[in-house]
Amino acid sequence: MMIHGRQAIGLGLLVVGCLSACQGPWFVAGADYKPLTEQLQAQNWQAADALTLQLLLRGSDRVQEGWLAEADVVALDCSTLLTIDRLWTVHSQGRFGWSRQQQIWRAVGGGDYAPAMAIAFGERVGWRELSTPQWRSYEMLTFATDAPVGHLPATTGNGVSGAVWGGVATLGQRLQACQAPAMVTLLREDYYATCDRTPSADPCRLKAATERWGETADWGGVGLPQHLTELEQALAQHRWIAADNITRILFDHYRQAHWAEFGGTDGHQLIPCYLLTAIDSLWMDYSRGHFGLTAQAEILGDLKLLPAENHPLSREQMLVFYQAVGWPERPPDRFESPYQSAYDAVSPEQVPKGHYPYYMGYSFSTYGSGYDERWRWHLDQSCGFNSQIRG
Structure with a gap:
């Protein structure tokens, strides 16, 4: 029986990011x-x-x-x-x-x-x-x-x-x-549910570090649900720059914690799926599929820029992606504004597809960034990113 229905499709599901x-x-x-x-x-x-x-x-x-x-x-x-x-x-x-x-x-x-x-x-x-x-x-x-x-x-x-x-x-x-922001708090608890038994596992070590950096159960008194609510409000109003800054704050907990606990520049590898997907869902919903990590992965796939495992990307390959999404060849340093004002408070179609999220990970000259500029190429496939293109 083939049924297509008349309902609007608002697909904002959070992928539940627990693996064990x-x-x-x-x-x-x-x-x-x-x-x-x-x-x-x-x-x-x-x-x-x-x-x-x-x-x-x-x-x-x-x-x-x-x-x-x-x-x-x-x-x-x-x-x-x-x-x-x-x-x-x-x-x-x-x-x-x-x-x-x-x-x-x-x-x-x-x-x-x-x-x-x-x-x-x-x-x-x-x-x-x-x-x-x-x-x-x-x-x-x-x-x-x-x-x-x-x-x-x-x-x-x-x-x-x-x-x-x-x-x-x-x-x-x-x-x-079902994806009310409070649900993310529950998914966070689910993600770390085994940490009392396996405290030495990397996600559990990161959990302890993020809590030292402010990711308490309510994220330092502000609250993870409140951050996501503010992100949704900014996106609904097409305040793309404000939304990008909130996204950076959410990811930055993991950037700082990973740097403190493990060192290195691959902090993105332990950002939980529940957070990555919640943020991506909001960006994709309110931009009609124009912005978000999934939109960027689509462009990487179209450009055939998703490398094999452990295959390094050349500077020339990265510049092809930057040009496609409207990023400058060189990111601004920490004394300059990273944003183009013409790309804010406009319909998403007036901005190059995949331009946002922009700041996190791209401004690799930022002091102590803790993120390698290539991090978008290596998002966790178990979260549903990139494997769609690779697969």
Whole structure:
């Protein structure tokens, strides 16, 4: 049953950034996730896809009907959605999951539902035949690890089975409603849940360092939710420079902490997925896919500038990217303003795609930056960045 729905698609899901803690517990909000986890661990993707739909149907008391209406999707339990997506994301190494599909939707344009957008999305995730072109039947999908990125889950998809009214569109709306900034605080607790047992692990050492630098449970009295709320307000008003500075503050906790704890210039490697993805989601949402880490990764992929593992980038390669996103060849020093005023308080289309986030990591001449200028090339693929292009 092919259903496209009329709902606006506001895909602001936070990828739940835990890698080890997401193996359990099996029961969250009364649901049993062990069967789904076992199928995902075994890479039995079709069985996992069916179990995903069943979890949503049981949670909505819609097993007999076999599909979810719009009202059912609106009422879906947030912890259920986030837990299922977390399991898909982790066990597919970032290739599958609703948050993965969200990134691709944004990459093809995002915004409200439109037939052309749905077609572009379907072609990108392998739900449409490029040669025909026709939507593939569910039986013709690829239930394998090498399926196109974002190919699964498909029972909740838009265009192949339609067991959820509006598919990706309505799920995206509900996921956005579930991403209240306070949720990030809960995800932070989840990310560090094992630190009492493994305090020597790098993320746990970083946790202790970030807390010394101000990332207490409420981020130094200001509050992580408040930072994200301020970021969202600035983005909604197209105050791009203000939003970029808030982004720098959020990332800077990890830059400072990593420098203090580990030294070196690869502090980005331990920025938790929950924070990277929360910030990226806000940038992508309010810029209509024009700004954000995902937008920058798209440009890097188009320019074929995502290197193989441990492959150094030349200065010439970096300059190609800088030119594409409208960055000057040489970043300003610490005595100059890094921003072009013409690129603030305007519609995103008036600024080169991928221009923001701009300051963090680019101003590599800043004293004690603690970030190598190449950090955007090496974002954690398990967070859903860059693997989409590499894969």
